[in-house]
Amino acid sequence: MLDVKYLRADPEAVAVQLARRGFEFDVAGFQSLEERRKALQTRTEQLQAERNSRSKNIGKAKAQGQDIAPLLADVERLGGELDAARAELDSVQNSLTALTQGLPNLPHASVPDGKDENDNVEVRRWGDPRPAEGAKDHADLGEALGLMDFAMAAKLTGARFTVLRGQLARLHRALAQFMLDVHTTEHGYQEVYVPYIVNGTSLLGTGQLPKFGEDLFTLQGDHDWRLIPTAEVPVTNFLRDEILAAEELPQRWVAHTPCFRSEAGSAGRDTRGMIRQHQFDKVELVHASLPEHSYETLELLVSHAEAILQKLELPYRVVALCAGDMGASAAKTYDLEVWLPSQNTYREISSCSNCEAFQARRMLARYRHPETKKPELLHTLNGSGVAVGRAMVAVLENYQRPDGRIDVPTVLRPYMGGLEVIG
RNA sequence: GGAGAGAUGGCCGAGUGGACGAAGGCGCUCCCCUGCUAAGGGAGUAUACGGCUUAUACCCGUAUCGAGGGUUCGAAUCCCUCUCUCUCCGCCA
Numbered sequence: 428m429l430d431v432k433y434l435r436a437d438p439e440a441v442a443v444q445l446a447r448r449g450f451e452f453d454v455a456g457f458q459s460l461e462e463r464r465k466a467l468q469t470r471t472e473q474l475q476a477e478r479n480s481r482s483k484n485i486g487k488a489k490a491q492g493q494d495i496a497p498l499l500a501d502v503e504r505l506g507g508e509l510d511a512a513r514a515e516l517d518s519v520q521n522s523l524t525a526l527t528q529g530l531p532n533l534p535h536a537s538v539p540d541g542k543d544e545n546d547n548v549e550v551r552r553w554g555d556p557r558p559a560e561g562a563k564d565h566a567d568l569g570e571a572l573g574l575m576d577f578a579m580a581a582k583l584t585g586a587r588f589t590v591l592r593g594q595l596a597r598l599h600r601a602l603a604q605f606m607l608d609v610h611t612t613e614h615g616y617q618e619v620y621v622p623y624i625v626n627g628t629s630l631l632g633t634g635q636l637p638k639f640g641e642d643l644f645t646l647q648g649d650h651d652w653r654l655i656p657t658a659e660v661p662v663t664n665f666l667r668d669e670i671l672a673a674e675e676l677p678q679r680w681v682a683h684t685p686c687f688r689s690e691a692g693s694a695g696r697d698t699r700g701m702i703r704q705h706q707f708d709k710v711e712l713v714h715a716s717l718p719e720h721s722y723e724t725l726e727l728l729v730s731h732a733e734a735i736l737q738k739l740e741l742p743y744r745v746v747a748l749c750a751g752d753m754g755a756s757a758a759k760t761y762d763l764e765v766w767l768p769s770q771n772t773y774r775e776i777s778s779c780s781n782c783e784a785f786q787a788r789r790m791l792a793r794y795r796h797p798e799t800k801k802p803e804l805l806h807t808l809n810g811s812g813v814a815v816g817r818a819m820v821a822v823l824e825n826y827q828r829p830d831g832r833i834d835v836p837t838v839l840r841p842y843m844g845g846l847e848v849i850g
Numbered sequence: 851g852g853a854g855a856g857a858u859g860g861c862c863g864a865g866u867g868g869a870c871g872a873a874g875g876c877g878c879u880c881c882c883c884u885g886c887u888a889a890g891g892g893a894g895u896a897u898a899c900g901g902c903u904u905a906u907a908c909c910c911g912u913a914u915c916g917a918g919g920g921u922u923c924g925a926a927u928c929c930c931u932c933u934c935u936c937u938c939c940g941c942c943a
Contacts, residue, residue: 431899432906468900472912479912482924486868495923502923649932670860670897791898800879801906802897 428788429530435461444533447750449542452530460523467516474509478502528631529638531755532785535722538759541749547762548749553733554742556766557825564769565823566700569595571831572850575701586698587690587705589816594849598822598835599708601842603683603815606710606735610812614731616681616712621661623684627651629664632790634756634782641691644705654687658711659809666715666792666807673797676805677724678715681812683708701816702774708815714808715792718784721806722759725781729761732777732812738838741821742766744773758783763813765821776817779810 434441434457442452481502488495539548569575574595580588591599610616624646630636635643635656646652655661662680671678686709697703712731716724729745736743748760757780764773784804787793793802826834832850835843 465900468912472900475913476911478923482922483869485923489868499923506923799906800895803906 428527428785429533430784430788431527434527441530441533445531447534447538447540448531448753449751450531453526457523457526460519460526464516464519464523467512467519471509471512471516474505474512478505478509481505525637528789531753532758532782534750534753535759535781535783537747538753539747539749542751543749544752546749547746547752550745550747550761552742552744553737554740554766556742557768559768559771561829562768562824563827563831564700564767565820568823568827568831568833572833574849577700584705587703589701589704594843594846595819597843598839598849599815599819601839602818602822603708603710604842605738605839606812606815606818607681607683609735609738610681610710610712610731614679614734616679619662619665619680619682621658621682621684623655623661623687624652625655625660625664627653629660629667632664632667633660633786634754634789635660638755642689644687644689655684656688657686657709657809658682658684659713662711662713663786663792663807663809664790666787666805667790669792670802671715671794671805673717673794676715676717676794677720678713680713681710682713683710683815685709701820704816707817710812710815712779712810712812716806716808717794718803718806721781721783721808724806724808725759725761725779728808728810729763729779732763732779732810735813735818736763736765736776739818739822739836741818741825743776754778754780756780756782756785758785761810763811765817766825767821768824774817776821777811777813780808782807782809 429441438452438454438457442454445452481498485495485498485502488498539546541547563571566575566577569591570577572595574592576590576592577588579590583590607618611618627636630640630643630653643656644654646654661684662682665680666678685706687706690703690705693703701707712728714724714728733743733745743763743765746762746764748757748762753760760778760780762775763777763779765776766772767774783806786807787804792805792807794805795801796803822836822839823833826836828834828848830850832848834848835846840847
């Protein structure tokens, strides 16, 4: 959510900044709603104040044994007026909330202009991409080894799921373990284990709701429960309704969880292989930061994700997303894209964002300012460190031998019982 | 799943219809006193929002005693629904 005060003070400036994302903000509509809200709220609160003071008088009169009948008659009309005013205020406020909760974050000044992924800006590259010639894709490699089974997954569930067996199942686990170990022992993260099911309030806090509910799997039953689309949701919501001491910042958490996405609207995209699944594992990094440090924290976060790819010796590039390609909660996002020889291109394997106070404002995540002693919104950041499924895809494709067997990256061998080659 | 008890401010804890945003204690902040490794005295100490405002400073107002709804002129207090916690039983990893 954006700062309402700023929205009111300078809606045109907000509209200009949101236009960079291709988002059209209806300034006139907002302002007319605001005017009505202001008038109604003032009136409602006045009526409430009046009712409160009269009710107190009734109490006093009663205590003194006076006749309260005339006072009751006097206050009678207030009830109806108050109810009407309140109802009208509620409806205006609901419209306003719907409008403001639907607004995406303002892009940071350093975010490049552009409307989609084609306008993203490459920041740097690492490693030497192996040529595409003769490279098989991960699905062919895995199926040929007999260790990756899409047909079985389709039988069990449906499209966009995978069954892994044997050394590939272990490779998948090894990757997750390796990433967790690097982040906890070298980068100072606290490992956390969290629910894979969250309530609607949590999803509202991180911004998946109210606008992006169709991307989520909803559970049946009495609870307002959904499967997490990313560990960002449960972990960031640690901070909801909390006021941290300034000394408690920064906080760094890492969680390995499955992620569930309905992939609504992705029909036909990446239907082959493990690139785009309804269920995938991810190691997620979440930071809570002082506002003044959040941009250096973002660079740090990216470097932590990069460290994983470097240790795995997977070629990648870092891309700054343009304003039009960023997620709604982000003020600035870097993607890490790993080299996939079968596609002769780089594909997203991590996305690292500074949400500034956008999520913090929704979830009232604050810290106590050491000088003013007042609660202030903190900044939240999150990034994949990295997607486990896609990391496995990248390992298969980049470490494939001409005979279809797979070299095990050196750093993973301790996690694979010393195994050097799969197949 | 069954039975019972509970949810109040940073913490503990009082409060069963009226001057209660909430006694008291602890903690914390500031001041005073005290020359000693102690103690005492005083003041202050929730959050969100609205109005006013150059102001996130005052001031005024509204809301919040787990959440939502209801009764009432008036609800922390009464009623309903839900959530969570604890105890016992059952079941289970």
